[in-house]
Amino acid sequence: MADDKTLDGIHFMLPTPFDANGEVDTASLSLLVGAAREAKCTGVVTLGVMGEAHRITDAERSPIIDAVVAAAGEDLTITVGASAESGSALASRVRDAQSAGATAVMIAPAKMAKPNPASTYAYYAAAQETTQIPIVVQDLPEQTGVHLDPEFIGKLHTELPYAKYLKLEDPPTPQKITKVFEATGGSMGIFGGLGGAFLFEELRRGAIGTMTGFAYPEVLVAIHKYIVSGDIERARSIFYKWIPLIRYENSAGISLAIRKEIMKRRGFTTTADVRPPSPPIDDSTRAELEDLMNSMDLSVSNL
Numbered sequence: 001m002a003d004d005k006t007l008d009g010i011h012f013m014l015p016t017p018f019d020a021n022g023e024v025d026t027a028s029l030s031l032l033v034g035a036a037r038e039a040k041c042t043g044v045v046t047l048g049v050m051g052e053a054h055r056i057t058d059a060e061r062s063p064i065i066d067a068v069v070a071a072a073g074e075d076l077t078i079t080v081g082a083s084a085e086s087g088s089a090l091a092s093r094v095r096d097a098q099s100a101g102a103t104a105v106m107i108a109p110a111k112m113a114k115p116n117p118a119s120t121y122a123y124y125a126a127a128q129e130t131t132q133i134p135i136v137v138q139d140l141p142e143q144t145g146v147h148l149d150p151e152f153i154g155k156l157h158t159e160l161p162y163a164k165y166l167k168l169e170d171p172p173t174p175q176k177i178t179k180v181f182e183a184t185g186g187s188m189g190i191f192g193g194l195g196g197a198f199l200f201e202e203l204r205r206g207a208i209g210t211m212t213g214f215a216y217p218e219v220l221v222a223i224h225k226y227i228v229s230g231d232i233e234r235a236r237s238i239f240y241k242w243i244p245l246i247r248y249e250n251s252a253g254i255s256l257a258i259r260k261e262i263m264k265r266r267g268f269t270t271t272a273d274v275r276p277p278s279p280p281i282d283d284s285t286r287a288e289l290e291d292l293m294n295s296m297d298l299s300v301s302n303l
Contacts (some may be wrong), residue, residue, distance in 0.1 A: 005216040006077055007104065007134070007165065007189060009042030010220045013050045013213035016064060017261055026067040028269040033071035036269050039217040042078030044068060049143055050213045052258055053081050055275040062096065064205060069101040077103040079211065081137060085110050087126030093168060094130045106167060106211070108138035117152055123128060123131050128160040133231065134166040136191070136211070139176075151178065154183030167211050169193040174201040179208055195250040196220050200239040203227040214246060215262035222303035238302035238303065241296075248292055257281045265293075 012035070016029035029046075046068045047061065049055040056064070065080055068217045072078050080097035083103040084090040090107065096104050107127055109120050127135055137156055141147045147170070155165045166188055170176055177190055192202035192210040199210050199220060204227065214220055219242045226235035249258050257280050260272040274280055281289070 006042060008208040010039075010209050010224050011043045011045050011077070011191070011211040012036035012039070012041045012081060012217045013045045013048055013193075013205060013211055014068065015263065015269070016047075016051045016053075016056060016275075017260075018271060018275060019203045020271060020273075022273065022275065024064060024285055025270060026063065029064065030071040030216070032239050032268050033068060033076065035266070037072075037216060038134060038220070039074060040221050041076065041289075043079060043103065044072060045079040045081065045106060045211050045277075047081035048138075048258070049081075049083060049108075049140065050255070052278065053083070055278065061093075062100070065100045065102070079106050080106045081106045081107040081138075082127070083106060083110070083138070090123060091126050091130040092161065093259075094127050094161045098133050099133060102133060104134040104136055104165070106136040106138050108140050109144045109148065111144050111166040112146065115146040118215045120148075120152075121156070124156055124160055126165065128162055131162050133162070134163045134164045135160070136167050137163055138169070138195075140167075140169045142169070142280075146276050147283060151181040157184045157188045161182070163188075165189045165191065167191045167193055168202075168207075171198070173198050174205045177202060177205040177207055190222055193254065196246050197243075197250055199223055200227075200236060201237075204232075213259055214247070214249060215259050215266065215268075216242065216300060218300040218303055244292060245296060248289065251285075252281055254281055255284065258285070261286065261289060262293075 014032050017025040017026040044045050080102040082093035082097055094105050110123050138147045189208045193212045194214050196214045223235045223239050257274050263269050264272040
C-alpha cells in the first residue's frame with residue numbers, strides 16, 4: 001500500500017452505492033474507485049459522512065472496505081472512516097481498517113450532549129494507542145456538534161504522533177487553515193472538504209488537498225495541479241467556471257442525493273438511491289440540476 005507521504009492531493013470521497021433492492025452495490029464501488037483513478041486522484045475515502053457510514057450496518061462495513069481496497073490496488077491511497085461513539089468502538093474500527101489494508105483512518109469526534117476537551121482527547125488517544133497508520137482528524141461540527149478550536153487541534157497533532165492530518169470542514173475554512181497552521185507550526189497536513197466550495201482559497205492558504213465527493217473529481221485535480229505548479233490564473237479560471245455546479249451540489253440536506261444523481265448520469269453507479277431516512281431529490285430539483293448541467297460546458301478533456 002501507498003504510505004502516508006503520498007497523501008498530498010485530491011481524495012475522492014466515495015458514496016456508498018446501493019442496488020435496486022437497497023443492498024450495497026460493490027460492483028459500483030469498483031466503478032467509483034476507477035473514476036478516481038481515471039481522474040488522477042491521490043486516493044479515495046470510504047465510510048465517511050458522504051458514504052452514509054451512519055446508515056451502514058456493522059456487517060456491511062468490512063465488505064465495503066474490502067471492495068474499495070481491492071479496487072484501489074497499489075496506486076491509490078485508501079482512507080477509511082472509523083468514527084464511532086466510544087473509544088473502544090473506535091479502536092475496533094481502526095484495527096479493522098488497518099488489517100484490511102487502509103492507508104489512513106479518518107476520525108470525527110464522538111457526539112456528546114456536553115462536549116468537553118478532555119473526553120474528546122481521550123477518544124483520539126484511544127485511536128493513537130491502536131493505530132499503525134496516520135489519523136486524519138475530521139473537524140465537522142455541523143454533524144458532530146463538537147467544535148475543535150485550533151489550539152486543541154494543535155494539541156492533538158503535537159501529543160498524538162499519528163494525528164498527522166486534518167480534514168477541515170468548519171467554515172470559514174480558509175481563515176481556520178491559517179489559525180491551525182499557527183497552532184501547529186505548519187507541520188500538520190490540512191485537507192479541505194465541503195464539496196470543494198472553497199478549494200481555491202484553501203489551497204492558496206496552504207492546504208495540501210481536499211477530501212470531498214464532488215462528482216467531477218477531475219476538476220479538483222486540475223485546480224490542485226495548477227496551484228502547485230504556480231499557474232494561479234488557470235486554477236482560478238477552472239474554479240470559477242465550475243463553481244455553479246459545486247454550489248448546487250452542496251445544497252444543504254440533499255447534497256448527497258444530488259451527487260449520486262450526477263454520478264449515476266456519469267455511469268459511476270447503477271442507482272442514485274440514498275438510504276432512508278436520508279432524503280432523495282424530487283422532480284423539481286432533478287429538473288433544476290438538469291437545466292444547470294445543460295447550461296454548462298461539462299467537458300473535462302481540456303483541463
